[in-house]
Amino acid sequence: MHNGVCFRSPNYPENYGASEACTITAQAGGTLSVEAFSTESGYDELTVGSTDYSGSSGPEGVVVRSGDQITWSSDGSLQGSGFSV
Secondary structure (H helix, E strand, O other), rough: OOOOOOOOOOOOOOOOOOOOEEEEOOOOOOOOOOOOOOOOOOOOOOEEEOOEEOOOOOOOOEEOOOEEEEEOOOOOOOOEEEOOO
């Protein structure tokens, strides 16, 4: 977010784990800036609002408001290096 707050997939920059799930709630509004994004396309997803992001396409430029939820989930196979947003 524009105020310098960042979030990363578990174990970043090493591969994240299988069968992970978590949800964070934005504490402030801002525009997301993606430093890195690499997940298993179509299976390991970062969800911002109602949009899922996976593969190499992260939520660059997406505007979030305070209270918006961001959810991460991975399946049981093929992990990537994850993300830093």
